[in-house]
Amino acid sequence: MTPPSKPRLFITRRLPDAVQEHAAKTFEMTLWPEDRPIGDAFDQWSVGMDAILLMATDRMDAERLARLRTHVKALATYSVGNEHIDLQAATRLRLPVFFTPDVLSDAVADIAMMLIIAAARDTTRAEAILRNGEWGPWSPTAFLGRHPGGRRLGLYGMGRIGQAIAKRARGFDLAIHYHNRTRLSSAHEQGAQYHATLDDLMRVSDVFCVAAPATPTTRKSVNAARIALLPRGAIFTNIARGDLVDEDALIDAITSGHIGAAGLDVYAREPNLDPRFKSLPNTTLLPHIGSAAIETRVAMGLLAVDALANFILRGEKPRNCLNPEVLH
Incomplete structure (x- = not known):
């Protein structure tokens, strides 16, 4: 042959x-x-x-x-x-x-910003009300979210994707903070504030975004103790890998109100989403579509x-x- x-x-x-x-x-x-x-x-x-x-x-x-x-x-x-x-x-x-x-950095960064804005403005809950036929007369106190501008965005991971998120976030007037394995040069930081430890970053993150790679060191690094360091009412987003986060601790924090809203594109056991996420109205959930353009x-x-x-x-x-x- x-x-x-x-x-x-x-x-x-x-x-x-x-x-x-x-x-x-x-x-x-x-x-x-x-x-x-x-x-x-x-x-x-x-x-x-x-x-x-x-x-x-x-x-x-x-x-x-x-x-x-x-x-x-x-x-x-x-x-x-x-x-x-x-x-x-x-x-x-x-x-x-x-x-x-x-x-894929730009596509994933787009989804990160979408999740940040959707979580801040509570758009998932508003859309559910509309789709369920529950939209009533206009009210000055209905559908109230929060404006993301002026808040501190904490990026856990400042590689290609993290830097692309920071670039977009500056356009929404978010102050950029980050933790990374190595500090970036001042040219790449573009004014972002570096934190030597993840704990220090989480303490100042009004909006927290997981953008780090999955490694033996980073897996489950966002645990209950660290989630507790976030300012009460913080917005939590993850576009990296689900196993970087202790999902039980995350669900507890969302349920208690310590985390005010969450936007997630990745989960620990994909495609088997923990069903408790679906019952949380202040979450925006996507099926790992970060690069899906x-x-x-x-x-x-x-x-x-x-x-x-x-x-x-x-x-x-x-x-x-x-x-x-x-x-x-």
Whole structure:
């Protein structure tokens, strides 16, 4: 049998047409046909592939990576986060893993600002009243939210997404405070106030936004003790990862009124949302749609496909590599 003229690429979920068409120009493409996570079927479908484009729902442990290394030359994940991949194992196996930074920062930052404003102005509860046919005569005390301007926004995480949120928040006259693993340069801070500890940040956050990556250090870092440090009535938002937050503590704080309103796009056990969130009228809940703009999803796919092609076909060293040491 004549070997294929193109390297073989397996994509574990259906992607926007523009991405699949682009991939087919360079690779012999195999696509998981179902619109659900591939799960254990991955091992069978990935046999004989030269490259794999993963989703954040695809768990890559050390054992699975070792099996892939017998034939796979590189992986790419259709995400910025990489907690689903044992990156240390991939590095030991000298298996490059590419990701999709930068291109989704603006889309996620847009959702963050939407959640901040929706929570502040109590729009979810107002919309429910309208949809339920309960809208009555105008009243000067009805539908009262809070103006976000002039408040202190605390950003937990000041990477690409955090900086994009800060850029938008300045337009709403929010004072920017942040905590990050490392302090930014003054040029990148643009007047934002740095706090050396997360505790210090939370004490001054009238509006608090989780924008940090998921790491062993950050998981459950927003716990009951720290939530208690927020000013009473604070607005709480999370567009990063659900497992950074102790959801029991968050629900308790919303229920008690310590947190005045919350806007959430991510949860600890997606897609299994804790049902208690649905009963809280002062919450705006989204199903992890931070990057769900067509332009963004296409850009993510093109970036991932091009990284695989540039490495496998051209011997290049794409900059969007999570373990660049294996490229040398």
